[in-house]
Amino acid sequence: MIRIHVFVEGQTEETFVKEILCEHLQQKDIYLNPILVRTSSTNKGGVVSYAKIKPQLNRKCLEDDSAFVTTMFDLYRLPNDFPGSSSIPSTNDPFQKAEYLEQQMSADIKHQNFLPNLLVHEFEGLLYSNPQAFLVWFDQSIVDSLQAERNLFLSPEHINEGPTTAPSKQIIRCCLGYEKPLHGSLIAMDIGLDTIRQQCQHFNQWLTRLENISGGNG
Structure with missing residues (x-):
């Protein structure tokens, strides 16, 4: 079985990995282990x-080089000391920006x-994949408002x-x-991984990259 450690920012993301991504990737004989990042010795x-x-990240990569380590960090409000943050190319394309910072982190x-x-x-942003899923918790007028916001952008990731x-x-x-922590992961479950x-x-x-890992780190 291929093992992948996933560093996440918070409890919602941790639950998302456990309840949605783990089940999906286990079907491909891939085991995910979510890890909540530490901000101090106690927090x-x-x-x-x-x-x-x-x-x-370094410690986990070195602990077991037969496993993989990945992240699920928000592009929004990355700290100023993040690799590449002072040299981001001038672009309106959020994918280019994310890929550049990922490359810098990898390096x-x-x-x-x-x-x-x-x-x-x-x-x-993932929750904008289907604003109708909010209807379980909130009324139709709120869902309509979220849908209207979603319609202003090319995709949820462009918000x-x-x-x-x-x-x-x-x-x-x-x-x-x-x-x-209460609504985020539950709404994501209602939306479903396929729609997201x-x-x-x-x-x-x-996620496709994780699915296509065949073992080995070369």
Whole structure:
């Protein structure tokens, strides 16, 4: 069995990996192990400093070079010390931006079993794959508002990273009472992995890469 350690930012992403991605990849004899990043000796969650994250990634890559290590970090609000953050190409294409930063992170980690990945722009963007899934928790007018926002963009991953217009900010503004740890992973489950993959190009490319791992790190 192929083993992949997935570093995540928070409990919602951890649940998403456990409840959705693990089950899917187990069918391909691939075992995922979600790991919540540490921000201090006592606290977990959030990528507030790359300097605190890098040793964790390096250590896991070295602990078992027969396994793979990947990430599920938000492109939105990456710390200023993240590799490549000071030299991002001038582009309106979110995929080019994410791929550039992933390449920079890969060059910085330097392990063959490391597979960098950033969510474009954040986990909540995946939930725009089907705003109708919010109807389980919120009324139709809210769903209509979310759908209207989704319709303004080419894809859920194009919903931008502005401080007031990022996916999470828009959902919180529309959905009074929205709690990411409670609602986020449950809504993602209702949407389903197939729909998320169809709507979210960069996410799908990452998952396809994991699916196609055949063993070995060469």
